[in-house]
Amino acid sequence: MREILVEMLEIYKPNGIDWMDYRMTKKNPYTFHHIKEKRNGGRLTISNGAIITQNAHIYLNHLDANYHKIYMELNDMFKLLNMTMKPPTEDYYEEINHILRKVK
Numbered sequence: 001m002r003e004i005l006v007e008m009l010e011i012y013k014p015n016g017i018d019w020m021d022y023r024m025t026k027k028n029p030y031t032f033h034h035i036k037e038k039r040n041g042g043r044l045t046i047s048n049g050a051i052i053t054q055n056a057h058i059y060l061n062h063l064d065a066n067y068h069k070i071y072m073e074l075n076d077m078f079k080l081l082n083m084t085m086k087p088p089t090e091d092y093y094e095e096i097n098h099i100l101r102k103v104k
Helices: 002-012 054-066 068-084 090-100
Strands: 030-034 049-053
Touching (some): 030 054, 049 054, 068 090
Antiparallel strands (some): 030 049
C-alpha cells in the first residue's frame, strides 16, 4: 500500500494538505483511503484511492457510519479528482468544505 501512496503523492503533490483539507503532520501522516472499500472488492489502485491523513480517515469512517450520504459525496469528489490526475484546486477544497459543513 505504501508504494501506491508514494505514487499518488508524486502525482497529486498535496503539499501538506490532504484531500479533505486536513494538515499532514508527523502525528497525522497521510494514509490511503479505498473509495470502494477493500472488504467490498475495492482494489489498491490510484483510481480507487484518496490521499487523506490518519485523523481525516478516522473522521471519514465516522461519516460512513453516521452520515453515509455525505461519505458518498466525499468519495464522489475523490473520484472526480482522480480523473484529473492533477493536484486539488482551490475550487475542489471549497466543494469539500461545503460538503463537510452539512454534518450536524
